[in-house]
Every structure is written in structure tokens, then in C-alpha cells.
Amino acid sequence: DTGVSQDPRHKITKRGQNVTFRCDPISEHNRLYWYRQTLGQGPEFLTYFQNEAQLEKSRLLSDRFSAERPKGSFSTLEIQRTEQGDSAMYLCASSLDSGPSTDTQYFGPGTRLTVL
Amino acid sequence: AQTVTQSQPEMSVQEAETVTLSCTYDTSENNYYLFWYKQPPSRQMILVIRQEAYKQQNATENRFSVNFQKAAKSFSLKISDSQLGDTAMYFCAFMLAEGAQKLVFGQGTRLTINP
Numbered sequence: 001d002t003g004v005s006q007d008p009r010h011k012i013t014k015r016g017q018n019v020t021f022r023c024d025p026i027s028e029h030n031r032l033y034w035y036r037q038t039l040g041q042g043p044e045f046l047t048y049f050q051n052e053a054q055l056e057k058s059r060l061l062s063d064r065f066s067a068e069r070p071k072g073s074f075s076t077l078e079i080q081r082t083e084q085g086d087s088a089m090y091l092c093a094s095s096l097d098s099g100p101s102t103d104t105q106y107f108g109p110g111t112r113l114t115v116l
Numbered sequence: 117a118q119t120v121t122q123s124q125p126e127m128s129v130q131e132a133e134t135v136t137l138s139c140t141y142d143t144s145e146n147n148y149y150l151f152w153y154k155q156p157p158s159r160q161m162i163l164v165i166r167q168e169a170y171k172q173q174n175a176t177e178n179r180f181s182v183n184f185q186k187a188a189k190s191f192s193l194k195i196s197d198s199q200l201g202d203t204a205m206y207f208c209a210f211m212l213a214e215g216a217q218k219l220v221f222g223q224g225t226r227l228t229i230n231p
Binding site: 031033035040041042043044045048055056058091093095103104105106107108109110 | 120149151153159160161162163166207209211213216217218219220221222223224
């Protein structure tokens with residue numbers, strides 16, 4: 001059973017450019033989460049999917065951010081018109097809503113974004 | 117809104133010693149989960165241990181155990197016989213059992229195990 005994977009692992013972009021990150025959850029996990037982590041801080045929740053439905057978005061997720069999970073499998077997080085304040089580690093996690101490990105979130109390695 | 121507080125930004129102990137990391141949280145809900153995650157330098161977040169609020173028995177996982185005090189809203193992590201590989205940031209996290217089930221993290225404790 002492979003873990004959560006994220007691509008790319010690192011992204012450097014110039015201010016104003018658009019970027020897209022991908023997350024592949026653990027197979028059969030029906031819940032998928034995006035978090036943002038800045039240096040020295042704990043992760044902060046961005047958004048959550050149950051299958052293909054996006055059920056909650058944080059107020060941190062401005063209108064420049066959009067996330068999708070077509071067909072309830074992988075997910076993408078897009079940031080438009082990037083700003084220097086978007087520089088952070090973007091973490092993806094997945095979980096299952098049944099079974100002995102229900103609701104435990106397993107994290108991917110993250111995508112580190114640097115906006116110049 | 118739920119909050120999680122870790123009052124120890126950094127801790128350092130010698131290999132083989134026992135160390136306890138503190139965590140307190142605030143919620144008005146009764147049904148929730150608590151977690152400790154470990155994040156080694158430049159590596160991904162790993163689950164250490166999980167506790168369901170309805171369970172009175174403290175969770176244990178090999179050298180890791182928790183002291184869950186529901187009334188005091190306290191959830192400390194004890195690491196016994198510490199090893200060099202335990203060096204990492206440790207995050208305490210809270211999650212409601214119903215609803216979006218997003219994790220709310222504390223600020224983290226940087227733990228260093230010295231040889």
C-alpha cells in the first residue's frame with residue numbers, strides 16, 4: 001500500500017505566475033485534505049473533499065486558490081497570480097471514514113512553494 | 117473554535133532518557149480525537165499516536181504513550197528510552213469526531229535527542 005504522494009516536491013515561481021500542485025491519496029481513501037505550513041508553524045487547514053465533493057474551505061483559501069478532486073481520486077490545488085506570501089509548504093493528507101483507522105489522516109511529503 | 121497550545125517551543129534530552137511533551141486544547145465539544153504527529157527535519161509528517169476522547173484508557177504505541185486528562189483538556193506525550201531518530205518537530209492536533217474533521221494543530225515542539 002503506497003502512501004500519499006505529491007508532485008512536484010519543490011516549485012519556484014515568480015510573483016504573478018500560476019502554479020498547480022497534485023496530490024494522490026492512499027488508494028480507497030475517500031477523504032482528502034489540503035493544509036498549508038509556514039516555517040516553524042503547525043499546518044493550517046485549507047480545504048477538504050469527501051469523494052469528489054469539496055465540503056469545506058477555510059477563509060485562508062482566497063479566491064486565487066482553487067482545488068478540485070475529479071472522480072474522487074487525485075486532487076489538484078491551483079494558485080493564481082502568486083504572491084510572496086503564498087510561499088509555504090503545501091501538505092496533502094487522506095483518510096478513510098470507516099475501519100479501525102477511521103478518520104486518521106496520513107500525510108504526503110508536501111510541495112514546497114517559493115515565490116520570488 | 118478549537119485551539120491547541122504547545123507551551124514548549126524546544127526541548128533537548130540525552131539518548132535513552134524519558135521526555136514528556138505538553139499539549140492543552142480548548143473545545144466545548146465532547147466527541148473528538150487527539151493526535152501526536154512527528155515531522156523529522158525535511159521529512160514528512162508521521163502519525164505517532166491517536167486518542168479517542170470517549171476512551172478513558174491512555175493510548176500507547178511501543179515507546180510512546182499519552183496522558184489524556186479530559187477534564188483538564190490536557191494531552192501530553194511521553195517518549196521512553198529516547199533514540200536519536202526521535203529528533204523531530206512534534207505537533208499535537210485536535211479533530212472533531214463529526215463534521216469536516218479538519219485537524220487543528222499546535223505550534224509544535226522541537227525535540228532534540230543528544231548522543
